[in-house]
Amino acid sequence: MAKYKIVHYLNQFFGQIGGEEKANIAPKVKDGSVGPGNAFNNALGDKAEIVNTIICGDSYFNENKDEVQTIIKEKLSEINPDMVIAGPAFNAGRYGMACGGVAEVAHDLDIPVVSGIYPENPGYDMYKQFAYFVETTDSAAGMRTALPNMAELVKTYIEKEGELGLPEEEGYLPRGIRKNIFVDKRGSTRAVDMLVAKLQEKEFKSEYPMPNFDRVDPVDPLENIEDAKIALVTSGGIVPKGNPDHIESSSASKFGKYSINDIYEMTAETHETAHGGYDPVYANEDPNCVLPVDVLRDMENEGKIGKLHDYYYSTVGNGTSVANAKAYAQEIAQELQEDGVQAVILTST
Numbered sequence: 001m002a003k004y005k006i007v008h009y010l011n012q013f014f015g016q017i018g019g020e021e022k023a024n025i026a027p028k029v030k031d032g033s034v035g036p037g038n039a040f041n042n043a044l045g046d047k048a049e050i051v052n053t054i055i056c057g058d059s060y061f062n063e064n065k066d067e068v069q070t071i072i073k074e075k076l077s078e079i080n081p082d083m084v085i086a087g088p089a090f091n092a093g094r095y096g097m098a099c100g101g102v103a104e105v106a107h108d109l110d111i112p113v114v115s116g117i118y119p120e121n122p123g124y125d126m127y128k129q130f131a132y133f134v135e136t137t138d139s140a141a142g143m144r145t146a147l148p149n150m151a152e153l154v155k156t157y158i159e160k161e162g163e164l165g166l167p168e169e170e171g172y173l174p175r176g177i178r179k180n181i182f183v184d185k186r187g188s189t190r191a192v193d194m195l196v197a198k199l200q201e202k203e204f205k206s207e208y209p210m211p212n213f214d215r216v217d218p219v220d221p222l223e224n225i226e227d228a229k230i231a232l233v234t235s236g237g238i239v240p241k242g243n244p245d246h247i248e249s250s251s252a253s254k255f256g257k258y259s260i261n262d263i264y265e266m267t268a269e270t271h272e273t274a275h276g277g278y279d280p281v282y283a284n285e286d287p288n289c290v291l292p293v294d295v296l297r298d299m300e301n302e303g304k305i306g307k308l309h310d311y312y313y314s315t316v317g318n319g320t321s322v323a324n325a326k327a328y329a330q331e332i333a334q335e336l337q338e339d340g341v342q343a344v345i346l347t348s349t
Helices: 036-044 057-064 067-078 093-108 122-130 142-159 187-199 283-286 293-301 322-337
Strands: 006-009 028-031 049-054 083-090 113-117 130-137 229-234 239-241 254-260 272-273 307-314 345-346
Touching: 006 036, 006 093, 006 142, 036 049, 036 083, 036 093, 036 142, 049 057, 049 142, 049 283, 057 067, 057 093, 067 093, 083 142, 093 113, 093 122, 113 122, 113 142, 130 142, 130 229, 142 229, 229 293, 239 254, 239 307, 272 283
Parallel strands: 006 049, 006 083, 083 113, 113 130, 229 307, 229 345
Antiparallel strands: 028 049, 239 272, 254 307
């Protein structure tokens, strides 16, 4: 069997062009493998080979999706690969969305796609039907396991000629695709067996797992905002100059609590952003763009709100897991309640 021809999609960082300052580069095609693609080639052996690499900036892809998808469709049609590998994207949101967007294009061309992604990355839920996503850790620190796992799935796909089994059997995340199969027991019997197992508190597995939507009922609206104590909370990473708590630029492991008691306007000399998921230039020049202390002070002085809370809370949303975000929210909410805060303005990027 001839080697599978593979096209590899990478963002500007893993494509070895640059960091956030190069996130706006348009798509370009390079011959052969680049960066992690070299490791893929080694792992794939005589089964497949990366013949071309498509590189695009994360910001450019997400801000010009239709244009980029058209370009990638043209490139894939010219190269005519047997498969596309995208990423891995880990928990980088824009990168995950880009890998998913590439998978959508390849799917339209009947080209299979293998990618790697953290399950909480929005790219997985939005594009899971277009690719075989291998589960990764939330950061590139898991590259050593992500690459061989993805390569193994590629080889399995080739060996089985595209007839992959169930996700738990083959090592990819569920795709939300339902297929008709023949089994020994009819549906009613299987349903009763599951019910009996549940009543007996025995282990059982549903054939149709239901999505778990985290719903939070909103509280009643404020009756009189002119007397309310308002707090600011942000996932935009605004911190005092120097980032004293060393909040990570991605996958934050903490949040910070900072006084604004005597601050009427944030400046580039006093505050900055620790966030690594967007261009920090404007936020560093004017932190009020992300955390509107100046506007809230004006409203306070004009009597439109009762009082701006003496402290604000900040963390970085970029790559931060849902579990950590919930834990931060619970702790912050408890403190705000104890301080008599009646409403919170949440800001992002």
